[in-house]
Amino acid sequence: MGNKKDWNTLSSLTPLFAVLVALLIGALMLVALGVNPLVAFRALFMGAFGNWNAIADTVVKAVPLLFVGLGICIAFRGGVLNIGGEGQLVVGALSATAVTLSFPHLPGWALILISLIAGGLAGAIWGGIAGFLKAYFNVNEILSTIMLNYIAVYLMNYLLRGPMMDPLQVKLGSFIPQTMRFPRAADLPRFAPTRLHLGVIIALVLAVLVYVFLWRTTIGFRVRMVGANTRAALLAGVNVKRYMVLSILLAGMLAGLGGAVEVLGVHHRMFTDGTAFGFTGSAGFNGIVTALFGQLHPIGTIPASFLFGALLTGANKMQRVVQVPSALIGALNGLIVLLVAGSEILRRSSVRRGKVGTSIPDEGGEEW
Amino acid sequence: MVIGSTIVGILASAIRLATPYLYASIGEMFGQMSGVLNLGVDGIMLMGAYAAFFTALNTGSAALGLMAAVGVGAIFGLIMAFVSVSLRAEQGISGIGLYLFGLGMSTLLFGMTVGTVQTVNGFPPISIPFLSDIPWVGDILFRHNVLTYGAFALVPIAWFIINKTPLGLKVRAAGQNPEAADSLGVKVVQVRYITVVVGGILSGIAGASLSIALLNVFQQNLTNGMGFIAVALVYFGGWRPLGVLAGAMLFSTVNAIQMWLQVQGIGVPADFALMMPYVVTILVLAAMAKRRVYAPAALNKPFERGG
Numbered sequence: 001m002g003n004k005k006d007w008n009t010l011s012s013l014t015p016l017f018a019v020l021v022a023l024l025i026g027a028l029m030l031v032a033l034g035v036n037p038l039v040a041f042r043a044l045f046m047g048a049f050g051n052w053n054a055i056a057d058t059v060v061k062a063v064p065l066l067f068v069g070l071g072i073c074i075a076f077r078g079g080v081l082n083i084g085g086e087g088q089l090v091v092g093a094l095s096a097t098a099v100t101l102s103f104p105h106l107p108g109w110a111l112i113l114i115s116l117i118a119g120g121l122a123g124a125i126w127g128g129i130a131g132f133l134k135a136y137f138n139v140n141e142i143l144s145t146i147m148l149n150y151i152a153v154y155l156m157n158y159l160l161r162g163p164m165m166d167p168l169q170v171k172l173g174s175f176i177p178q179t180m181r182f183p184r185a186a187d188l189p190r191f192a193p194t195r196l197h198l199g200v201i202i203a204l205v206l207a208v209l210v211y212v213f214l215w216r217t218t219i220g221f222r223v224r225m226v227g228a229n230t231r232a233a234l235l236a237g238v239n240v241k242r243y244m245v246l247s248i249l250l251a252g253m254l255a256g257l258g259g260a261v262e263v264l265g266v267h268h269r270m271f272t273d274g275t276a277f278g279f280t281g282s283a284g285f286n287g288i289v290t291a292l293f294g295q296l297h298p299i300g301t302i303p304a305s306f307l308f309g310a311l312l313t314g315a316n317k318m319q320r321v322v323q324v325p326s327a328l329i330g331a332l333n334g335l336i337v338l339l340v341a342g343s344e345i346l347r348r349s350s351v352r353r354g355k356v357g358t359s360i361p362d363e364g365g366e367e368w
Numbered sequence: 369m370v371i372g373s374t375i376v377g378i379l380a381s382a383i384r385l386a387t388p389y390l391y392a393s394i395g396e397m398f399g400q401m402s403g404v405l406n407l408g409v410d411g412i413m414l415m416g417a418y419a420a421f422f423t424a425l426n427t428g429s430a431a432l433g434l435m436a437a438v439g440v441g442a443i444f445g446l447i448m449a450f451v452s453v454s455l456r457a458e459q460g461i462s463g464i465g466l467y468l469f470g471l472g473m474s475t476l477l478f479g480m481t482v483g484t485v486q487t488v489n490g491f492p493p494i495s496i497p498f499l500s501d502i503p504w505v506g507d508i509l510f511r512h513n514v515l516t517y518g519a520f521a522l523v524p525i526a527w528f529i530i531n532k533t534p535l536g537l538k539v540r541a542a543g544q545n546p547e548a549a550d551s552l553g554v555k556v557v558q559v560r561y562i563t564v565v566v567g568g569i570l571s572g573i574a575g576a577s578l579s580i581a582l583l584n585v586f587q588q589n590l591t592n593g594m595g596f597i598a599v600a601l602v603y604f605g606g607w608r609p610l611g612v613l614a615g616a617m618l619f620s621t622v623n624a625i626q627m628w629l630q631v632q633g634i635g636v637p638a639d640f641a642l643m644m645p646y647v648v649t650i651l652v653l654a655a656m657a658k659r660r661v662y663a664p665a666a667l668n669k670p671f672e673r674g675g
Binding site: 330336 | 411451455456460461462464465466467468470471473476479588592596597599600603637639640642646650653657
């Protein structure tokens with residue numbers, strides 16, 4: 001057997017194997033559905049990388065994944081399984097929209113700034129609710145964040161069909177559930193002629209900041225300590241509950257920012273088709289996939305987001321060319337999560353891994 | 369009398385709506401009691417619903433549809449068991465993976481094989497002779513489809529298996545203290561495989577109960593998160609079949625009231641009515657915090673021999 005270093009390099013490649021295996025299974029599924037997988041995958045590739053516009057679209061799709069993924073890095077490292085990215089994106093976008101439309105005469109930079117702050121705050125509150133319930137009421141955060149996703153969606157539907165609906169839609173009687181277009185001043189600057197917008201720079205800067213936070217600050221160290229070994233953190237006098245709330249609050253903030261960036265940079269208005277997917281494109285779930293894929297490291301999450309942005313962009317092209325619903329990519333993402341989660345066993349056999357997902361030990365310490 | 373018939377209507381609809389929750393929650397409860405948290409229930413329900421719908425649409429037989437759902441549920445249960453028990457994956461994450469897989473697959477297959485909204489002939493309501501003629505009670509309890517009767521029959525069956533059979537004892541041992549159980553000769557891995565596969569089958573039936581008994585349609589994301597509520601109901605029920613029954617009835621009643629409010633067009637905006645089940649879930653989970661419940665001690669903990 002090779003030495004330990006070789007083995008670590010090998011096991012860090014497992015996510016890539018997971019993607020290859022998932023694509024292989026995807027190919028088999030395509031064959032079963034009577035589609036030539038080579039044609040389908042070629043369309044997928046060309047849709048994602050075929051020309052500069054395609055590459056720019058891939059990056060645009062990667063941006064919300066990176067925002068959510070960065071938050072997941074903090075939350076999962078802090079032992080809080082945040083599945084609430086969808087809802088946090090939605091409330092972030094809603095809140096940014098409300099602010100942008102409320103102050104249409106502000107200069108562009110100020111408008112963008114307060115919208116981003118509003119989006120981040122709303123996401124932080126949405127995540128914070130789940131964190132608070134976990135820390136002080138022992139409510140499983142997986143369940144509460146999923147419930148909060150649905151609550152966010154119905155809140156969005158209510159607001160966009162009611163108080164926030166574009167007055168023009170009301171006047172025309174068409175009642176399409178969307179807001180007015182934002183003032184042009186609030187559009188995030190674009191790298192014309194592509195659709196690529198400033199949000200990608202914001203996300204990249206945040207990735208570095210999240211890295212610095214987790215590995216170069218005391219608070220970040222404590223967040224990781226709570227996630228890696230709750231009991232040790234307790235014994236070391238860390239206020240475990242507070243850090244649990246903090247880690248999901250920050251995750252929510254990043255996702256909320258992502259939602260704000262989506263409306264300011266891509267759509268320039270908020271809209272709904274009645275589901276979370278209509279607005280988020282499942283970025284709240286796929287962000288989990290990218291973060292796991294990036295080994296819960298903010299810098300690793302950057303290429304992971306790009307890869308999954310490419311899969312999602314390419315899936316649209318594939319849908320047009322070979323009439324395979326883009327849901328195939330959703331299914332493959334699920335497979336990748338299963339494979340990555342399952343292949344953890346390889347890593348564990350060489351390094352004793354800190355467990356993801358913790359609960360607060362009882363007073364009696366039964367859990368230990 | 370109007371009030372009376374309204375209440376009868378809401379209660380009858382609550383009983384009907386409890387069907388998918390009961391199958392999914394009781395199935396999930398077996399898994400959790402043995403130490404496995406399966407968060408993929410919603411994905412399995414979607415696959416079961418699709419398989420049942422597709423089969424019933426093409427064969428005209430709801431019974432064959434149900435069998436298809438059972439088969440698909442078993443396969444998905446096996447996948448979950450393999451990843452979570454044999455590969456000892458982090459259960460919260462593998463479950464989300466299974467959910468995304470089921471959601472994507474059911475959407476993909478529906479798009480490729482059916483494509484449009486269609487209805488099927490599902491299980492018809494069966495009026496129980498004599499009992500269904502009892503005023504009020506008959507309408508509430510005895511005019512349902514066979515899957516609804518089955519769901520309620522499952523509650524005492526589950527209670528019996530857990531409390532009165534050797535298998536139930538092994539399941540509880542595997543979930544409370546797998547190391548001790550192992551040293552006494554209980555095959556922990558095997559027990560967990562059984563409970564997770566049974567859970568998968570019941571989740572598949574839960575999905576089928578939507579697509580070929582209650583609604584008789586399939587569409588993308590038909591369940592809309594019911595599977596996650598089913599997982600929450602297991603916590604709510606304190607890992608006891610009767611508790612799960614109470615939870616399922618609470619939820620289905622909230623849902624029935626919500627639907628009734630919408631039909632009546634009463635002042636509550638529809639979106640807030642639709643929000644109710646999810647808000648109630650969170651509140652109920654929070655209210656449970658101070659209650660003394662005995663969660664399986666090894667829940668969410670992979671078992672490794674000599675580990």
